[in-house]
Amino acid sequence: MAGFSFGDLSRYPDVEAENLFAADAADRLILDEAAGELAGCGSNDVVIIGDRYGALTLGAADLLDDGGTVRVHQDSITGELALDHNASSLAPKARYAHHGLDRGLLAGARVVLLQLPRSLEALEQIADAVARWAADDVVLFAGGLTKHMTLAMNDVLRRYFGSVKAGLGRQKARVLTARDVRRPQSEPGIPMRQFHEDLGLWVCAAPGAFAGTKVDIGTRFLLEHLPELETSTGSAVDLGCGTGVIAARLATLLPGLEVAAVDQSAAAVESAAATAAANGLADRIRTIRDDAMASFPDASVDLMACNPPFHVGASVHAGAALKLFDAAARVLRPGGELLVVFNSHLRYRSRLNSIVGPTQQLGRNRKFTVTRSIRR
Incomplete structure (x- = not known):
């Protein structure tokens, strides 16, 4: 990341404390695992889901060859506000756009970076959306801290991708890489x-x-x-x-x-x-x-x-x-x-x-x- 490090990121306006951090080892590992794919991407090819405070979005924007616009979905409005705050102070040239979890977020996406949610139901919804609307050659890099990951997450992803591979762990984090999308045949689920x-x-x-x-x-x-x-x-x-x-x-x-x-x-x-x-x-x-x-x-x-x-x-x-x-x-x-x-x-x-x-x-x-x- 040019010009700043993960340690420069702020959680503001979310709660800040000495034992609460704006980025973790999973953010770093996701970006490292995806770096090769990101280098070949252009405008509107890249989607970020689940970024907490901007580490994935700003890191990905820095790696794009043409400085393209990154599409972002964050469940938490404090995450959105933190991303905006960090971008304005640390990476004012970064280009990104906030979206809901819908077709506008994912249409044509070739690379998706995901901080894994804790809920399997939430992961199912995300995987369904990626498989439903992203490009045929989409690659999903889904990472998290190992202590929060389960084998059931692999099972969820395999319902939507023909290939799901776990990478090597690093600093107690791991990334699942999913390829060969399987298009859903039914309508999206309802609450x-x-x-x-x-x-x-x-x-x-x-x-x-x-x-x-x-x-x-x-x-x-x-x-x-x-x-x-x-x-x-x-x-x-x-x-x-x-x-x-x-x-x-x-x-x-x-x-x-x-x-x-x-x-x-x-x-x-x-x-x-x-x-x-x-x-x-x-x-x-x-x-x-x-x-x-x-x-x-x-x-x-x-x-x-x-x-x-x-x-x-x-x-x-x-x-x-x-x-x-x-x-x-x-x-x-x-x-x-x-x-x-x-x-x-x-x-x-x-x-x-x-x-x-x-x-x-x-x-x-x-x-x-x-x-x-x-x-x-």
Whole structure:
């Protein structure tokens, strides 16, 4: 990479810490394995999927002979923003374009670089899209850290490619190279869905959405406490909405609310929109892909509910939750309510007291705590 190293890359606006990095050994190995193919590529031949903070995109752009435009799909909007930030500061001449996971991303692509997702369902969706829309001679370089890779990933790729070969490992990373595309004969899949009798709700999930069509136990515990909310009219946000279960329950129980389901993940927002539609709530719930409500004005929302992540990527870290608490404090109106569920050992109540406002415990079981904070 000319002019900068991987160590120069920033995670901004995502959480930054000494033990969180913007690139890893898999990024380096993917680019090294693909270098020969990239050198022969021209404009619009190259697609990047799953780039976290720009390492693959900017590295690939640097290797192209004609400086062609790289097409990029990132599930996380913070990944998109980080790529833009890194490009502007480190590689202002790099040419790339953001896309959804669709024909526009992959049409005619000859080389695809992929940071392997953790979910086999998400990998299936990506492999299907590459096989469906890329060029006949497409080569897929799919890499990850070895500890997160499984043999089942090879099996998924073999359904869409005649040749799948694992390269030599390096610095605990490995790359699978897939060639000889097999075109899918059926239409693309649609979000899965499951009806939950106890909640009276359909839950829909696009590949890669957290918990899939299940309702995780933390969310279930939070839902038990929705009747204790004091706010019944005005605006509400399901912050970090995932599949939109909390948003759907709020809209069902409190018809006086205008509900928004907000998440940084494209898969989550797609899932939440499908959940709203499946339950006849599409006209009551807006779905918004956003980085911690960055597009929301200050003091503009009456009620929020949140089941925050306890990890950043594959690392256990409180930073993501604290970022959401800061966002809630900014966007809630004075006197507005924030309902949060969290693993009890994380002891977030004191943080919520200081960041948002007076916080009381509504419930606690062997694993989770639910609190209500009132914005100062």
